Amino acid sequence: MKLIIIITHDENAKDLEATLLEKRYSLTKLDSVGGFLQKKNTTFLLATKKEKVDEVIELTKKVAKTKEETVSAPVFSGDGMESMLASGSQVTVEVGGAMVFVMPLERMEKI
Numbered sequence: 001m002k003l004i005i006i007i008t009h010d011e012n013a014k015d016l017e018a019t020l021l022e023k024r025y026s027l028t029k030l031d032s033v034g035g036f037l038q039k040k041n042t043t044f045l046l047a048t049k050k051e052k053v054d055e056v057i058e059l060t061k062k063v064a065k066t067k068e069e070t071v072s073a074p075v076f077s078g079d080g081m082e083s084m085l086a087s088g089s090q091v092t093v094e095v096g097g098a099m100v101f102v103m104p105l106e107r108m109e110k111i
Contacts, residue, residue: 001105002053006044007032008098010043010066013042016098018058039095047108057100064098 008016013029020027020072028045048056 001047001108002050003043003103004046004048004053004056005055005101005103006046006064007041007100008060008064009096010042011039012096012098013110016044016060016063020025020044020056021057023055023059025052025056034111044093046076048106053102060098060100064096066094066097067106068092069095 006016017027017029025046025048030043030045032041032043033039035039047057070092074091
């Protein structure tokens, strides 16, 4: 068994959830926030057979598209993310898409 963690931009979450559920994957959905841009994300947790990992990744690729967005460049004051400030200069970054982590799952029980 494998544990798949998918972190995707919030605007992709509804479509990704529908796609995974349509293919009969059980999942848990969590709200999350990205560290750099501080934008809303959704994190999905799925447990599946090793043979199904590639299918989950392909479904995610089809739904979780990226786009370019212009944002204020952050300036870090040296004491961590809590004091991140906008610098006023604009930078173009790629947003959206998904980050997929696949890990061994020793045991899972639905209780």
